[in-house]
Amino acid sequence: MTCPYADHDASYVLGALDPNEQQSYRAHLTECEGCRTSVDELAPMRGHLARLLPVADSVAPAPAAPGTDAPPGLLPDLAERVRTQRRMARWRVAVAGVVVAAAAATAGAVIAASEPADNPATVLTMSAEPGIPVEATLLVTGRGWGTSIDTRCRYDGSPYGGSSESTYELYAIDEDGSESLVSSWRQLSGREITVPGSTRLDLSDIDRLEVRTVTGETILRTDL
Numbered sequence: 276m277t278c279p280y281a282d283h284d285a286s287y288v289l290g291a292l293d294p295n296e297q298q299s300y301r302a303h304l305t306e307c308e309g310c311r312t313s314v315d316e317l318a319p320m321r322g323h324l325a326r327l328l329p330v331a332d333s334v335a336p337a338p339a340a341p342g343t344d345a346p347p348g349l350l351p352d353l354a355e356r357v358r359t360q361r362r363m364a365r366w367r368v369a370v371a372g373v374v375v376a377a378a379a380a381t382a383g384a385v386i387a388a389s390e391p392a393d394n395p396a397t398v399l400t401m402s403a404e405p406g407i408p409v410e411a412t413l414l415v416t417g418r419g420w421g422t423s424i425d426t427r428c429r430y431d432g433s434p435y436g437g438s439s440e441s442t443y444e445l446y447a448i449d450e451d452g453s454e455s456l457v458s459s460w461r462q463l464s465g466r467e468i469t470v471p472g473s474t475r476l477d478l479s480d481i482d483r484l485e486v487r488t489v490t491g492e493t494i495l496r497t498d499l
Contacts, residue, residue, distance in 0.1 A: 284313040394418075394478060401486065401495040411486060411495050417478035422447070424457050424474065424484070429467040442489045447474045450482045457484070 280303050286292050287300050304311050394417035401411040414425040426445055445457040458472025474481075478499070486495035 278307060278309065280307070280310055284310060284317055288314060288317045399484070399497050399499075401484070401497045403495055404493065407494050409486075409494055413484060413497065415478065415484075415499075418473075421473060421475040422478045422481065424472045425469060426458060426460075426472060426486070427467065427469045428460075428462060428486075430462060430465070443494070444487050444489065445470075445472055446485050446487060447476050447481045448483050448485065449476055449480050 280300055283292065283296070283300050283303075287297065292300060300310075304314065396414050396416040399413040399415055401413060403409045403411075409428070409430055411426060411428045414427075416423045424445065424447070428443070442459065442461050444459045447455045447457050449455075455474040455476050457474050458470045460468065460470045462468065481499050483496060483498045485493050487493050
């Protein structure tokens with residue numbers, strides 16, 4: 276349903292309504308959010324019209340003085356011009372937001388593209404020390420930031436170490452003998468588990484990998 280006061284907003288803002296119309300429109304504004312929004316958007320139009328018509332500068336719109344009526348069509352034209360300017364302003368803000376988001380996505384893509392490409396994953400089998408019923412395989416992948424190493428560990432019997440839930444640690448050792456802890460886990464009896472891990476060492480810098488008990492005893496190892 277069309278609001279009967281839909282075309283009163285510009286005249287009200289410019290003080291072109293007669294006293295009775297003003298009173299009626301003000302009462303309507305207390306109930307109509309759409310008209311209140313329209314009046315708020317058109318408020319800046321008083322400054323534009325002040326250069327053309329001697330409209331009184333007062334807090335509340337006042338009736339236009341005799342002889343100062345706007346030319347036919349001027350109020351609707353000015354009102355539409357201001358509405359268009361407000362729509363364009365909102366559109367520019369929205370476009371700016373899209374541009375910023377696109378720039379952020381592009382920057383992320385550039386950063387990702389600039390990182391060194393990952394090397395193909397390599398599957399390694401670890402050799403157990405004599406008398407230790409443990410099997411383990413490693414999925415080793417060289418990354419731009421270091422090396423990721425996923426450990427799959429399986430026990431033929433109870434976990435080695437004298438406990439039903441023994442703790443183990445995987446270490447990466449470089450050619451100088453420096454060690455880097457890759458991962459740590461508790462091996463549950465009778466279960467196969469996969470543990471993700473990583474090290475800052477490049478794949479080419481790793482000399483060997485060792486699985487140890489928390490007491491430092493090596494139970495599995497493999498050379499790279």
